[in-house]
Amino acid sequence: MSISRSDVEHVAKLARIHLSESEKEYYAEQLSAIFGYIDQLNEVDTTQVEGTVQVTGLSNIAREDTVVECSQDVVQDIQNQFPQKSCDLLQVKQILSDT
Amino acid sequence: MELHTLSIAEARKGLDDKQFSSVELTQACLERIAQRNDEINAFITVTEELALTEAQKADTRIAQGEVEMLTGIPFGVKDAICVQGVRTTGAAKILDNYTAPYEATVITRIRKQGAVLLGKQNCDGFSHGASNENSMYGPVKNPIDTTKVPGGSSGGSAAAVADNQCIFSIGGDTGGSIRQPASLCGVVGMRPSYGRNSRYGIMALASSLDVIGPLTKTVEDAALLMEIMAGHDPKDATTVVDHIPDYSKKSQTDVAGLKIGVPKEYFSQDGVDQEVQERIYQNIKSLEKQGCTVVEVSLPHTRYAIAAYYVLMSSEDSSNLARLDGVRYGVREAQDTLYNTYSNSRAEGFPEEVKRRIMMGTYVLSAGYYEAYYKKAQKVRTLIAQDFETVFSQVDVLISATSPFTAFGIGEKSQDPLSMYLADVLVSPASLAGVPALSVPVGTASNGLPIGLQVIGPRLGESCVLQVGNSIFNNQ
Numbered sequence: 311m312s313i314s315r316s317d318v319e320h321v322a323k324l325a326r327i328h329l330s331e332s333e334k335e336y337y338a339e340q341l342s343a344i345f346g347y348i349d350q351l352n353e354v355d356t357t358q359v360e361g362t363v364q365v366t367g368l369s370n371i372a373r374e375d376t377v378v379e380c381s382q383d384v385v386q387d388i389q390n391q392f393p394q395k396s397c398d399l400l401q402v403k404q405i406l407s408d409t
Numbered sequence: 410m411e412l413h414t415l416s417i418a419e420a421r422k423g424l425d426d427k428q429f430s431s432v433e434l435t436q437a438c439l440e441r442i443a444q445r446n447d448e449i450n451a452f453i454t455v456t457e458e459l460a461l462t463e464a465q466k467a468d469t470r471i472a473q474g475e476v477e478m479l480t481g482i483p484f485g486v487k488d489a490i491c492v493q494g495v496r497t498t499g500a501a502k503i504l505d506n507y508t509a510p511y512e513a514t515v516i517t518r519i520r521k522q523g524a525v526l527l528g529k530q531n532c533d534g535f536s537h538g539a540s541n542e543n544s545m546y547g548p549v550k551n552p553i554d555t556t557k558v559p560g561g562s563s564g565g566s567a568a569a570v571a572d573n574q575c576i577f578s579i580g581g582d583t584g585g586s587i588r589q590p591a592s593l594c595g596v597v598g599m600r601p602s603y604g605r606n607s608r609y610g611i612m613a614l615a616s617s618l619d620v621i622g623p624l625t626k627t628v629e630d631a632a633l634l635m636e637i638m639a640g641h642d643p644k645d646a647t648t649v650v651d652h653i654p655d656y657s658k659k660s661q662t663d664v665a666g667l668k669i670g671v672p673k674e675y676f677s678q679d680g681v682d683q684e685v686q687e688r689i690y691q692n693i694k695s696l697e698k699q700g701c702t703v704v705e706v707s708l709p710h711t712r713y714a715i716a717a718y719y720v721l722m723s724s725e726d727s728s729n730l731a732r733l734d735g736v737r738y739g740v741r742e743a744q745d746t747l748y749n750t751y752s753n754s755r756a757e758g759f760p761e762e763v764k765r766r767i768m769m770g771t772y773v774l775s776a777g778y779y780e781a782y783y784k785k786a787q788k789v790r791t792l793i794a795q796d797f798e799t800v801f802s803q804v805d806v807l808i809s810a811t812s813p814f815t816a817f818g819i820g821e822k823s824q825d826p827l828s829m830y831l832a833d834v835l836v837s838p839a840s841l842a843g844v845p846a847l848s849v850p851v852g853t854a855s856n857g858l859p860i861g862l863q864v865i866g867p868r869l870g871e872s873c874v875l876q877v878g879n880s881i882f883n884n885q
Binding site: 313317318320321322324325326327328329337340341343344345347348349350351352353354356359360361362363364365366368371373384387388390391392393394400402403404405 | 494507508510511603604617643646647649710712713715716717719720727731734735736737738739740741743746747748749750751752753755756759764765767768769771772775782784785786787788789790791792794826827830841842843868
């Protein structure tokens, strides 16, 4: 499997990672080699095999959807992590444009 | 007495016999860190003030006779595991300023006993790597030979134990990130069964594979820690509700009568060093002399483990790391648009290997490739897990090398990601199957570097793994 420069541009856009022009070349080459290795999975006959999603053997772990109080200190700790804020509110870039 | 060189069991005895205080023990570790951290770089953050305060509290507890196993014992934590109120970077600049507002359940269990936190240990950024060269805080050096890597991703945690900068460390293992650095640094490292220890509070890499476990100076210490760390946690729905065995007592029992499996694929893999293989065989022979039965077994899908692992891990990874976007916490690179703010915060804040794996996972999960890669890898994972189930109906444990080779040079593999991925060829199968595995140091090779032996057991079979591991450890 060869991964082209435009494949890299596409996934980088989906993954929201800005890449320089030289990085695009570099990753295209490396990802091609890695997926070339991964392609050996096609040697394995899996026609009668179910996929594994998890290995615990547990199923349907549920709990009541109840609100648990959080101390004001923890609320403050979380707010202290905001990169930008006004008063106690998280400040973010405008999402919808005016036009 | 060189206090910082003690094991947990030795330090416990010394503290209980009033040979030294927790403050003295903690100071010995802090002094060792101060002497060595510029060179080894095992710690990103040293919590000196907190450590001394906790040590004083521990001494008060000891004086009052309220002693538990870890009261007053200093330890370090991989920086991809959250400790409340302490800077937790994941070794990536996007969280350079992050102070965790919550704490991993296993760390809370350890700290409740009165263990003393020395600081947060360097690792590959968000646990992505096998050499600790992917830290944005600089590589960790192997204390045995500082031109070599310590392994990864829990490289700082393994190096700190090997270099006696702490009494024990807590790390994380997704594909081999506890066992492989333990092997390369010559310490003990345990990957518990998936679901045995709570994952709450670890920075998620691949949620179906991540586990938290101990790195220690002895197998006895690993058993002691497993007793404290293991158990159901309402905050992690994948933890198993099950009786926790008396691991330390079990690990002392005689191995005579146990059946040891030698998985032939683990010895015929390309690139497994001859000297490493011979050392493993010697130890298998020694178990035979102690009354174990040894049989060769086959796990035919072993060679597909790395390929399946990289598809599944990168898929889960790309999804988990989407939360790191500079919006609610971490470092934000403010730009003209929201899109550019996301993409620049991530470009600046992630090390190269993290970007590479996020792009792999995004590619795998993107339209047209999901069936070919993700579904296929899930099915291969089933076959790998079935291989283990089949052999564990015949034998009690499997024995192999942990790493196919001893520690490699800093910079030797960093330009070739695929060759770096293959460093985990002997450790990733157990990760995919969710079974427990332990790396035990079995001396050094002719180059002076440590060799690690891996004991793999059936699901929730930590007792037997520790029992065999302890026997091997004590016979060195």
